[in-house]
Structures are given as structure tokens and as C-alpha cells.
Amino acid sequence: MGFLKTLLAGVLVFCVQPRADLDLFEDHGDVGHVEHAGSVTYDAAKGAFTVSGSGENMWFSADAFQYVWKKASGDISISSDVAFVGEGKNPHRKACLVIRQSLEADSAYADIARHGEGLTSLQYRDAKGGTTHEVQSNVSGPTRVRLERRGDTITASVSDAGGKLMPTGGSVKLVLKEPFYIGLGVCSHEKDLVETAIFSNVEIVPLPPLPAKPALYSTLETVTVASTDRRVVHVFADHIEAPNWTSDRALNYNSGGKLYRIPAAGGEPSPIDSGFANRCNNDHGLSPDGKWIAISDQSQGTHQSVIYTFPATGGTPKRITEGSPSYWHGWSPDGTTLAFCGQRDGKFGIFTVPATGGTETRLTTTDGLDDGPDYSPDGKYIYFNSDRSGRMQIYRMNADGTDTHRITEDDFNNWFPHISPDGKQMVFLSYEPDVKGHPPNKDVQLRLMNLTDGKVTVLAKLFGGQGTINVPSWSPDSKKLAFVSYQFLP
Helix, strand or coil: CCEEEEEECCEEEEEECCCHHHCCCCEEEEECCCCCCCEEEEECCCCEEEEEECCCCEECCEECEEEEEEEECCCEEEEEEEEECCCCCCCCCEEEEEEECCCCCCCCEEEEEEECCCCEEEEEECCCCCCCEEEECCCCCCCEEEEEEECCEEEEEEECCCCCEEECCCCEECCCCCCEEEEEEEECCCCCCCEEEEEEEEEEEECCCCCCCCEEEEEEEEEECCCCCEEEEEEECCCCEEEEECCCCEEEEEECCEEEEEECCCCCCEEECCCCCCCECCCCEECCCCCEEEEEECCCCCCCCEEEEEECCCCCCEECCCCCCEEEEEECCCCCEEEEEEEECCEEEEEEEECCCCCCEECCCCCCCEEEEEECCCCCEEEEEECCCCCCEEEEEECCCCCCEECCCCCCEEEEEEECCCCCEEEEEEECCCCCCCCCCEEEEEEEEECCCCCEEEEEEEEECCCCCCCCCECCCCCEEEEEEEEEEC
């Protein structure tokens, strides 16, 4: 490779020139341990890179693959058409667009990986030597893919059936020191085998700043608790919130004041008839037997939030709370009682009310905000969040409001606790220490507490907040959670 000297505004700048035989790129080589050396050729007439690579995997805490790269800085994207050569042996062979901190095997990185079987994932290791995670796209076998880096946020796009690039959803956070590496990668997923992929119409371009009013995209996702791997259910070019997992493998969510249902495995959404209630907010959920939906709606009277219930298949809502504002959050396991956050006499607290309507009971009376109540699966306890200590933390009390205990004690602001159906774990949403309330469009974490030993782990880091996981969203088998992440895009 060579070096180019230029004079910009009186400053001498040294730029690395691409190798003539590699067009856009400076060099190539194998990253990590491989049994067979990789290779790359560039066909200028076709504008195509043929990349061959070995390597056992690009996963866990170390990678092994052939990498064609250049150094880069700033906000940047790389795009390419991708096609494998031959049938291949391993369905998990990977052709990737890759951004890495270094050429070390355990480097922090992110890629958009097109697998031999069609699976396409945004993969990432957010720290050197850490574990690789992924966000699986709901599009299989796209012909073109793109990877973008804006600040500490990595996003990806894949082509749809018409060839148009669309966001995959599920952005990830990755802190990279400049300069970093950007390029093409191939991994055979078999240490004794070399596989080949062709990358054509490759583009590496700097990204302009986002417009003053960028477009908001919402991504409905699920995360598997055991692996922390995420899967995109659907990407929406508008605002959605608060998924509930149904007993028949579907997800309910709210958007534009209405409720919708979509298969958890992916597909197209369908509206749920909520009658006159057309200003539903993100506090809604299903009864334990799955026959009823509780909503918090602002369409009537003074337009303050009121709790209603109606059949899960749709129907006319029945008013449950006389007082307002009232925000539903939990349903007792026996189906007889609703727990909610309400404001009465200028003070927010935790209340319960019979599921059929009637007299409400106030359970908390402390100053400040008590919010997000949800029952334990055995019905003995109500978990909730409160800022009574000066920072929003998670608490637990008996279902009658007695014997309150603090559950979390850390520097985050923790909201919306939900206990897994098997009673073993608690998920909650964590904001950074300086964030007040539960606003939208913030960097947040979904965290998981083991209720046996109190150990807390991170399920996902994402851009979200209000609308991400306000209400119960555990799968019935306690293995997965549903949530919403957001992106601002041009």
C-alpha cells in the first residue's frame, strides 16, 4: 500500500491509498487461527471481489476468517451484493460486511452476516474478549446488505423482494476508537474447509448527519433469555409500543391509540377491535386465562387514562376504574384483581381493583412516584418501581400492601419489573443515572435478576425507553421476552 500527502487548510494529511489490485481496500489477511489461508481477487470489469476464507467460526470470544479491509473514521456505511459460490458444506458459512476495532481475533466488532442457509444477522461483540451476540433479521437470503456506523450506534439494512434496502431493525451499541477497520469477511464455519463468496457493487461512503427531523422506526423483537440473542419480528416505519405475549404464540401491541396482534414468529399485524377506545396508551395486558384484555384509554370524558376490559378477540370495553388517571400494569394470577398506578389527590400510588369493577384499594402512600405494579406468579407479592429513595428502584410488597422491601440498589434508574411465569427471574428496564422519569428515545438496558441469588445480568442494550417494555411481555414458557427498540434514520 502507498501513502498520499495532501494539504488541507494548511495541515498536512497522510491518507492510506488502496491497493491497486483491491480497489477500495488497503489489504487483506486471515484474522484468528485458520488451517487454510484465505484469498481475494478483484475483477474490475465486473466490479466484484471474490473472497475465499476458512475458519471455524466468527462467534463466542474469538473469530477466524478472511478479511478484506481498509482503515476508516467517522460515520460511515458499507454496502454490497452478496452471493455464495457453490452449495457449501455448512449452512452457517458466513459472508459478512464487517466493522472491527482491530485485526485481533477477539476484537470488538459488528457485522451483517449472510449465512449459507439464508439467515441474516447483525452480530456484535461489544468489548474485546467478550461474547458475540446477534439480532436476527426477519428477511432470509437478501441479495444486498448494508452496515452503518453512526457514532456508537450500528445499524443494518437488507434488500426486500423488490431489491430495495430496508432497515433490519435492532440497532446495537458499539464504542470504537478511531481509526477502525471496515471491509468484507468470509468464514467457512469448518476449520478444514475453504468457502467462497462474491461481493459486488461494493460501496463505502461517509454518512451525512441525520436530518433535523429523522424518521422513527420501531422494531418489535424477542430475546432468548438463555443466549441473549435477539430476533426481529417486524420493523415498522412508525411508532409502536408495549408488546404482550399471548398463550397462542402471538404478540399484542399498541400504535396510534389502537391495539394490534401479530404472530410472534413474524408476519403481518391485524387490528384488535376495541370499540370506542381509540386512544389506548401502552399500559395494556391479557388476563391469566387469555380471555380478556385490560387497557388504559384516554378517549372518553376528560381524556384522562381510565382502565377498561373487553374480550381478547375484540369487543366493547367495560369501564373498571371510576377514578382517573389510572394506568393498568398487572393482573392477579387468579384473574380476580387488577393492579394499577393511579394519581389521586395529586399523588401517584399503587392501587388494586376487582377485575369486574368496584371499589379501589390504595396500597402505597409514600411521597414521590410509585409505578409499574405487577404480581408474582403465586399471587403473594406485587413488584413495583418507586423513587422514594431518591432514585427509581424496584421494590416488593405483599399483595395487600404490607411488608415492603427494596429489591434493587444500584446507580441506574430501574422501571417496570415483571416476573417470569415460572417465578425464577425478574426483568426490568434500566435508564442511566441522569435520566428522570421514563422518557422515550434513550439508551437503555433490559436487565434480568435471578430471584434466587439476586444476580443481575444484561439481556440487551438498546435505544428505547418509554414503550419498550412497560407491561408484562414474557413468553408463557419463561424462555423469551418481547420488547420494542427504536431507530432514527434518514
